[in-house]
Amino acid sequence: MSADTLLDHLENVKRTGDGRWLARCPAHADRRASLAVRELSSGVILAHCFAGCSIAEVVGAVGLDMSALFPEKINADGTKPERRPFPAADVLRAVSFETMIVAIAAADMAAGKTIKPVDLKRLRIAARRLLTAAEAFQ
Template sequence: MTPQQKSRPDGGTAYARTNAFNDTPIDRVLHRLEKVKSTGTGKWIALCPAHNDKRPSLSVKEADDGRVLLKCWSGCGAAEIVSAIGLSLADLFPGDRRSLSDHGTGPMRRPFNWQDALKGVSHEITVARLIVEAVNRGEAMDVESLDRLALAEERIDDALRAAGGVQ
């Protein structure tokens, strides 16, 4: 374990693949994160190492070409995230494709993906609806539900801001 790599209270690493460590970009990233949870094939959530995250806000995805895509829903940038775990942006790319210029990202920002934003907003609205339904059934609003509702509002605002709807 590297000095920057965090460990869980049980002494294990934050991520474990069933097969041996392959030193792929996704392995390099996931091994250094905490509270990693798979959300689908090639997709994970984890605590963002670039800010004091209490609940997982970092989405991690392995692209078809082996690149690692990072999205912190609290607003941390990819450079901040990889720096916090002792890596560089180049470490997000496989072997001979480690140059950012090879991917056409250069100094220009990648286009806004409205489909991803809508999926995120839809998820957060579902969370809010479930909480409201519980309250309507007479269940008390606990602190955890209130915090999660506030997080849903934050994430919806972030998506709206990213889409250019709020200044």
């Protein structure tokens, strides 16, 4: 995607320089231009809302996703590059680490210890990561 695709979805677009624009942010009730957009020579599009909206909120508000901010990679022969999965050893190390977090928390609970809020938050992250890993192989 080029910056034009994003800019076509925005209001009050003003060019501020070579490959740079300001526009109203579509993610909030913007009365003045608070969204800066820049297209790099590599084709990557940068955007920043000075009111604090995340870039995911900005692109989502115009019906795009984060991949729209990056140029599509094409091989020399005109084909798309093959997406290679993570190396199995890396996946196993990550799953092992998250499993260790769960095991430590389970041992603490079995011993009657109270889990601190920060540890409970980390336990939830571990559980989410393990579920995501399991779903990836279904």
